[in-house]
Amino acid sequence: MSKMTIGEALVSKLRQRNVTCVFGIPGVHTVELYRGLAASGIRHVTPRHEQGAGFMADGYARVSGKPGVAFVITGPGLTNTLTPMAQARADSVPMLVVSGVNRTASLGKGLGHLHELPDQLALSKTVALVSEQVSETKSLDPTLSRVFHSLANGRPGPVHIEVPLDIAAAEYQETPLATLDPEPQVNPVLITQAAKQLAEAKQTVILAGGGAKRVGVGLQALAEALDAPVVQTVNARGLMHGHPLTVPASPSLNAVRALIESADCVLALGTELGPTDYDMYDTGEFAKLSGLIRVDRCSDQLARHEATLTIQGDVDVVIPQLLEALPLDAKQCDGAERASNARDAAWEEIGPDYRHQVEILNAMRAAAPNALMVGDSTQPIYAGNLFYDHDRAGGWFNAATGYGALGYGIPAAIGASIADPTARVICIAGDGGAQFSLPEIMAAVDENLPITFVIWNNHGYREIATSMQDVGVTVIGCDPSPPDFAATAKSFGIPFSSIPAEPCAVAQALRETAATDGPVMIEVTALKFEPQKD
Incomplete structure (x- = not known):
């Protein structure tokens, strides 16, 4: 492996470890990581935001069982990825985030370099299970060995490697690896x-x-x-x-x-x-x-x-x-x-509103058996988390538990679809949560992924509004105007339909779009939440 840069060697060694897809947005601080990527055989998927890269890696990992990998730039690239890393940590999802960082000699000096943070490594360590810097040309091999050992042993979660600009461009030096402790055997x-x-x-x-x-x-x-x-x-x-x-x-x-x-x-x-x-x-x-x-x-x-x-x-x-x-x-x-x-x-306990939404989920399952259902924090997801029997192991997941990050559903569904291109993927997002990551649908367009994006549109944050009302707080801030989803889908160049929130209508829409090549958007028009008057 002589005459390779650290950046090229890192990509090569990821491929040796069965990494076949990377989610990332190139930047001036990751150019050297991309030097060997095109020839590596690793698929590169470009999200529209680094948060999308992290959530895509999360969805990919949950479906494939392999670590999802994201390449992000120094500073804002990493901070934008911290939220997905936190979600992955809460749900024990294996994820590797590789970031750049400024030149070694400048770190911690506050000189005002582009994308500079006071201590990027320390910031990452607040979320990652392991966060390491490739601090010299001979440290790449042991660093990779340690982070992949962490991914394979103990509780899964996010790990992070940062590569300084000067190290990424330097010539790689192969280093003998120390033996790491094996996972303990069951007693x-x-x-x-x-x-x-x-x-x-x-x-x-x-x-x-x-x-x-x-x-x-x-x-x-x-x-x-x-x-x-x-x-x-x-x-x-x-x-x-x-x-x-x-x-x-x-x-x-x-x-x-x-x-x-x-x-x-x-x-x-x-x-x-x-x-x-x-x-x-x-x-x-x-x-x-x-x-x-x-x-x-x-x-x-x-x-x-x-x-x-x-x-x-x-x-x-x-x-x-x-x-x-x-x-x-x-x-x-x-x-x-x-x-x-x-x-x-339990069915009686969840009440009529949630039972109606579970009936819609049951209709989805019947219309699209063995699908991957990926969700954001929205009413039908809350209902399903309370009571829903999916027909595929690992095929129901969302961000409404654990860390609870909004904006998860759309990019995570993209990662899930790439992990299993044979699967029907249904993303269920509310109109509020969808606006966190709506542009990521264009990544599904770029990759021509068979994802049905179901937007549950009740014109606001109903769950939060209900919670405020239940404790006597005047409802405020819970009614952000949704976009015109028909016009949005048209701008994306994908098929669109708008249907009522009824089981038969949702099932019919899923059946009609089953053979569609590429992504589809279905807007489910639910009742708008109206706060009670004093």
Whole structure:
């Protein structure tokens, strides 16, 4: 690899690590990173804003299972990407952000260089799991080794590498790599103890989080072996679709909390037990978790909640070991009945408005089976997060939980479509959230991606307006005027239709656009929120 610059070598080594797509906006501070990109075989996708690059990388990672990669410039490029990095950290999404930074000799001196920050590396470290600088020509290899080791071990999340301008253009020096500690093996004693506790329990409930979304077959086998209802958080939706033991409803609902509290053993698989899933109404109370057994990749995560037993390891490794260790007579009773009762009570609890929106989601699922549904913070997404049974594992995700960043849906859907070009991708965004990232649709046009952008237009921030009204605050600032979406779609050069917020109309629109080549926009005209008069 002699005669290569650091920038060229970095791109080459990303390709060696199976990176096949990079999301980025070139700038004068990343020119050297782009020197070897065209010949590398890595696909480059150009968003319209660095925040879009980060959210695209997030959506790509969630669907592909590989780290999403973003190239951004020094200063504003990185700060614009911090929000997507924070969302990725909250949802345990593997992401690599590579940025430039000013010349080494100028760093921290406040000389007024272009894009200068007081301490860019320190700023990144407030969000990234790992943030490193390629500080000299011989440090590229060990830096890449450490950040990719972090991506592959422990809890996934965003990592960051910055390359100073002078280092990026310098000649690469290959460096022998130090051996890094392997991920710890699952303790077989703990497996035996967990299997014994599960076998002795009479009413187990399984809590499945995002860490379980790729082990649907094993999860179903374990649930059936225990006759245990399976409650899925938002990031686990799509697991065990339509199964008698599935409970695709928020554990914040009273009906689901009652199910969990009735258990004498709770098995939590790949879930952080965070408030946006388990206490979204901010009551300050969690369901009582009797006999809690937790399985998670992250030791820090396991230490955050008191448990009877904790097992550090990937859920996809632990589940087969638990199945093997369970005695043949471990099966309990009434699991399907308990699950059915919880589903029925949860359906009633969410109320008529949300039930109507879930019916629209069900119509979408029927019209576009096995689709990837990517959402922003908007009414039908809130409804689905409370109660919705998707038909594809990992196929329902959004930014309405965790960090809760608006503007996520449109770019994340683009990343998802690139990760799986065979999938139908449906992006659900509100008129307010869509305005955060509406220009990113042009990236879908550039890439000719088969994405249906469903804009739920209720002329404002209804969820916030309702929240203000509920606590006696005069509603203000919640009615930003939406654009003319028909004219917007025309300017993008994509097909457009406007339909009422009814299940049959939405399903028909999806069926009519199923064979469309490239992106499509469907505006769903919902009732405008009108604050109550004093």
